[in-house]
Amino acid sequence: MTTQQTAPEPPVSLPDPTRPPRPAPGCDVCATLERDRIRFERAGNVKAATTCEVEMRNHPKHTEGAS
Numbered sequence: 001m002t003t004q005q006t007a008p009e010p011p012v013s014l015p016d017p018t019r020p021p022r023p024a025p026g027c028d029v030c031a032t033l034e035r036d037r038i039r040f041e042r043a044g045n046v047k048a049a050t051t052c053e054v055e056m057r058n059h060p061k062h063t064e065g066a067s
Contacts, residue, residue, distance in 0.1 A: 020034075020053045021057050023056065030056050033052045033056045033059070034052070037049045
C-alpha cells in the first residue's frame with residue numbers, strides 16, 4: 001500500500017469576531033464608521049456601535065484587501 005504524503009497546509013487565520021474591524025487604510029467611509037462606532041460605544045449604544053461594525057465589514061473598500 002502506498003501512502004501519499006502532502007505538505008501541511010498553513011493554518012487558517014480568521015478575524016476575532018469579538019473585536020471591531022479596523023478601518024481600511026485611506027477609506028473615508030470606514031474612518032467615519034469607526035468614529036461613529038467609538039462614539040456610540042462610549043454612549044452605551046451597543047446596537048448602533050454593532051451596526052457600524054457590520055457596515056464596515058461589508059463595505060467594498062474594506063473587503064478589497066481581505067483574503
